[in-house]
Amino acid sequence: MISHAQSYSKDSIDAIINKETGISEKAALLNYYADLLADKNTVLATNYANQALLISTQQKLHKEKGKALNNLAWIKYRKGDFTSAFEHSTQALKWNEEMGNLPELAASYRCMASVFNSQTNFKKAIELFKKDLELHTRLSDKKSVGRALNNIAFCFFKEKLIDSALHYNQIALNFNQQLNDDYLLAFSYRNMGDLFEFNGKNDSARLYYSKTIEKAEKVNSIQLQLTAKYRIGRNLSSEKKYREAIKYLEKALALGIQMGAKSETSLIYNLLSLAYEGNGQYKDAFLAQKKYSALNDSLYQEKSRSKLAEMQAKFEAEKKQSEINQLKKEKQQQEKEGRQKTFLNISLIVTSLIFIIMLVVIWRRNKFKTVTNLLLKQQKEELEETLLLKDKVFSIVSHDLRSPIASLNAVLPMLDPDTLDKESYHELKDKLSQQVQNLHYVLDNLLIWSRSRMKGISGNESTRFVLKNQADISVKLLKALAQQKEINIINQIDGNLFYSADSQHFDIIIRNLILNAIKFTPEKGMIQLNSEVTDSHIHISVSDNGVGMTQEQVNRLFQLKTHFTTPGTQKEKGTGLGLLICAEYAAANNWNIQVKSEPGKGSQFSIILPKKAA
Incomplete structure (x- = not known):
């Protein structure tokens, strides 16, 4: 449809319309050309x-x-x-409002607002243009939004509210520049010219009127061309440049007659009369004034004004009556809804009481069922843990204890000084001693762990002790085991740190952490015991430069279900119970164990003791 916009002759448009066979499509085409020609050829536009x-x-x-x-x-x-x-406009507004056709309802507001503007009822015009703006904003019709902004700015100017006119025109100009719409820009430029002319800046005013003409010619808007040209003519006349003014006014007159715009034509005749008189063309001035009087003072115009006022009053009265009727309907509806609401409230109360009674019955049944389920779940978890404990004990007894005992049983008969040389005898004796020592620690941990699982952690008798001295007990006990791998254990815990707790619990944790470090530290390695004091805690750490662990392995520590054991650097075997014991004894004393480790760089196990017991 847009492709036909360049041809405005009746024959060419009729040919396009007559080709259309669909009724609704034909009506749409007729409306399209009526809208297109509204400011170019009002006779042809009216026909369509x-x-x-x-x-x-x-x-x-x-x-x-x-x-x-x-x-x-x-x-x-x-x-x-x-x-x-x-x-x-009134018919259109009622019809489109009834049909819920928002785009056309907005257009009805715009047209009615324009009529009020022509009657200098600018307040009403602005009110309706703002409704037009609101609707088109909701519809995301940017072109119509730009047009509404232009119209609001123009009405504010006509009402001499210059600050508001400037504000809206600047918004309109920026908006339409982004749209890059020549018609809307022409309108914005004309408004800007009006503002400059009002402020006595005639050169700037004529510049913007010229921009209006340039843009209006691009879109063939006769109405914008003629209004911009007569404004330039009026402006030049104010500076007594009558000859130049007459050129613009005569061009504007021709366009006004072509368009059939009586209001603008009448105004142009009046301006031409003054310009002719100023230029000494008194005969032309008389004729122009005569034509102006004939148009302006005609009986048709007088009847139109009185009839328009009557119609406006009728429209406002109908609108008020419609509002009164609507209020009556709303009041009746509210009363009806009130009665329904009272009935519903009573029904709701009765239903709620029945529902509450049912809920109480169901709740009591569910409570018994929930308690039973929780008890069953607890017993299931305890059974699973017991079975896991059983499997762990059998694993230790069948593998970790049976293997070294079988090895001892096989080797001991061979330990005869008469059949072995001295060097072999001592070497075999050292290895057997190491196995027995490891077996001792395994049995010790097994007994401690089994007792804690069956009877709970015993002791917990609080005594005050020096942390460094207490750790030294475990260091000395395990020194011989460490020397077999030439591992150096250094105790650097601050000798001035005291703590109140069960010292045996502290020994069990420290001993197992050192045993773990010895197991995973290579020959000639180093194990360090350090302390660090913060505002609220004391950190006792056991660090080694052994094989280290991945983060995944660290996450699996201290839990019976996910715990694991791996051979040491000399293939030492173990139960993996040491760290589980550490976790249980730490928890019994409200201590925490923190692990930092990296593969190939060693591990650091820290016991975090609350300082309040220091």
Whole structure:
């Protein structure tokens, strides 16, 4: 449809419309050309709008009927027939409001606002243009939003509210520049010219009027061309440049006659009369003044004004009556809803009471069921843990204890000084001693752990002791085991740190952490015991430069279900119970164990003791 916009002759447009066979499509085409020609050829535009109205009414094309009524209202407004424009605007507004056709309802507001503007009722015009803006903003119709902003700025200017006019025109100009719409920009430039002319800046005003003409010619908007040209003529006349003014005014007059715009034509005749007089062309001035008087003071215009005022009053009265009727309906509806609400409230109370009683019964049943389920779940978890404990004990007894005992049983008969040389005898003796020592620690841990699982952690008799001295007990006990791998254990715990707790519990944890470090530290390695004091805690750490662990391995420590054991650096075997014991004894004393480790760089196990017991 847009591709035909460049041809405005009746024959070419009729040819396009007559090719269309669909009724609704034909009505849409007629409306399109009526809208397109509204500010170019009002006679032809009226013809197409009337055809669109006839077809849409007969075929019940509600959307196209609303558009046709709007087009007729706008065309009548352009011609200066304000009474007819207001009548069609009122019909369009009622129809589009009833049909819920928001785009055309917004257009009805715009047309009615324009009529009020022409009657210098700028307050009402601004009110309706703002409704137009609100609707088109909701519809995301950017072109119509830009147009509404232009119209609001123009009305504020006409009402001499210059600050508001400047504000809205700047918004409109920025908005339309982003849209890059020549028609809307032409309108914004004309408004800007009006503001500059009002402030006595005639050169700037004429510059913007010229920009208006340039943009209006691009979109063939005769209405914007003629209004910009007569404004330049008026402006030049104010500076007594009558000859130049007459050129612009005569061009504007020709466009006004071509368009059939009576209001603008009348105004131009008046301006031409003054310009001719100023230029000494008194005869031309007389003729122009005569034509102005004939148009302006005609009986048609007088009747139109009185009839328009009557129609406006009728419209406002109908609107108020409609509002009163609506209020009555709303009041009746509220009373009806009130009665229904009372009945519903009573029903709701009765239903709620029944529901609450049912809930209480169900709750009591569910409570018994929940308690039973929780007990079963607890017993299941305890059974699973017991079975896991059993499996762990059997694993230790069948593998970790049976293997070294079997090895001892096989080797001991061979330990004969008469059949072995001295060096072999001592070497075998050292290895057997190491196995027995490891077996001792395994048995010791097994007994400690089994007792704690069956009877709980015993002791917990608090005594005050020096942390360094207490750790030295474990260091000395394990020194011989460490020397077999030439591992150096260094105790660097601060000798001035005291702590109150069960010292045996502290020994068990330290001993197992050192045993673990010895197991995973290579020959000639180093194990260090350190201390660190913070505001609220004491950290006792056991660090080694052994094989280290991945983060995944660290996450699996201290838990019976996920715990694991790996051979030491000399293939030492173990139960993996040492760290589980550490975790249990630490928890019994409200201590924490923190692990930092990295593969190939060793590990650091820290016991975090609350300082309040220091």
